[in-house]
Amino acid sequence: MMAASQTSASVPRVARTMLGQVVLPGEELLLPESAGPGTEGSAEQTLRLGSVVRPRARVVCGPGLRRCGDRLLVTKCGRLRHKEPGGSGGGGGVYWVDSQQKRYVPVKGDHVIGIVTAKSGDLFKVDVGGSEPASLSYLAFEGATKRNRPNVQVGDLIYGQFVVANKDMEPEMVCIDSSGRANGMGVIGQDGLLFKVTLGLIRKLLAPECEIIQEIGKLYPLEIVFGMNGRIWVKARTIQQTLILANVLEACEHMTTEQRKQIFSRLSES
């Protein structure tokens, strides 16, 4: 009886039943398809996976998950999240783990704030907080040509996007979109304050219709840039206001909604 209960604890659970719950590294999750009628043994499931053609249940492993045979292997601790695929119902969709960390790992397509650390030939080296600096070509700016070089100094802030971000490879950034437009990217102004927050907070802030951002926008007129690498650049009219905004944003992570509302109302009064 004891042995049975122990084994049942280590049996991988169905991913769909774990949504929103905490998962730990090393845990295995079953996809709803593979946990279908034949849940007796995993060998049988792999057979079924090979033989039966599944109708377009595409599963995408997001951050914190890895594919392990026909299962998902958790590699980070955090909450399991899932997004249904657009349009078609049924299985599939994106699974990922919402984890709390500070170290950024470059991801293709992410918009980040980097600091130029060196100029070497026709490349800039940009620190983005990852394990190694990203490279940024001087031609990857709007309107840049061989003659017309962008004015970038060492120590400047760059808002750009990753075009190459692979494991064990130097990531590459650009400051233009696919049509050659800056689209808000490029060198960030000389004023303002850069500070770091956790990656979880950045994701929260960048979520569509984030309350914090809407409330902050009502406080003071401000310019703000969020990098997916946890860096925020903010500039308000005065140094005092900039400092307040930076501190409020940083503190938001550990405040409940009520506390936050109180602080915002107090700030807007003063």
Next chain:
Amino acid sequence: MKETPLSNCERRFLLRAIEEKKRLDGRQTYDYRNIKISFGTDYGCCIVELGKTRVLGQVSCELVSPKLNRATEGILFFNLELSQMAAPAFEPGRQSDLLVKLNRLLERCLRNSKCIDTESLCVVAGEKVWQIRVDLHLLNHDGNIIDAASIAAIVALCHFRRPDVSVQGDEITLYALEERDPVPLSIHHMPICISFAFFQQGTYLLVDPNEREERVMDGLLVIAMNKHREICTIQSSGGIMLLQDQVLRCSKIAGVKVAEITELIQKALENDKRVRKEGGKFGFAESIANQRITAFKMEKAPVDTSDVEEKAEEIIAEADPPSEAVSKPVLWTPGTAQIGEGIESSWGDLEEEEDEDEGGSDDVTILDSVKMETEDQNVGDHITDDTPIVLSDSEEDEIIILEPGENPKKTRIQANNSKQEKASSKKAIRKKKKKKKAAKILLF
């Protein structure tokens, strides 16, 4: 890993803020960050937090033979370690310049000031003395390591108890903690380091600089002092020329700060002693509070249903009458008529949008009802679009469903949900209106 470089804009902002007498964390020029002292379950173990800078102090003791030239004195040993845990730029197992400087300063502050009575650590002269070892680990680096480390060292030493020893003739007995109460070290005074950062060639001065302030500072002055205002050590680094009255002013500030910190340490020690005596809960697990991440909580939003009916009426009133209403019904066959030309169905894409919406909303019942709603409308839609309206009994039923009396009930749910639903209800109402018209015409 390399240190994150400081950007030009940060540097500029910091210096401008310092000129305006503002600091990043809202402190005043002479303010210290919050100091928090917590003790472990063992004696001689503590964590000192100075803002976000954290230092773990652990004292251990060992019986060794004394140094030849100091036969009656115990040995004190200090060791500060900067691990990668504190900041990724620190390399493990390497004596960096910063580390050497900090260790040296710590030794000067604590050993050379003779704050610990080393003679009381002697067991048998020339044979056995206690060696007291203070290990300090930096757990998190946010500037001003030396102040945090010196506080951690002295707190750990004050908290430490060594096993009792008795000497009878040639026999030395070492008592375990259970046999006899361990004895505290005899401490004469508590030297504490206070750091001052200078900016713009000494024009501006800040107490307790944090990591970013340390990066833009021109020079640093560290004064170690005890509460009797005796300077234990003083060190200036960064190659800055300081005037005499600047140093004097710093020493005055240091005196005030040291008095405050000493009081805090004594309070913390007394508190811990009392808790242990009373048999309460102590140790890091009890004293260090967890920081909860609350920014990700989804609050359940209450739905306001007070004036929904009025709103729904308003929407109906505001809605434009359908423009392409054809007044002439076409009679295809007896009993079958068509009003207007079939309009393209706009319900298909609406459904998709709703699918995406599902994730964000939290109330299941509302969603369910909306879904049913759309299905309902779909059925209605089909009839208008694809097939000509059939004037039969079933058609009459259809009209009855869309009677205005029942309208608010349906729109209530929709108006509440979101803008998108509102739009859909608008559409629905438009359709309904049209149908009503049609019905009227037909009845006429």
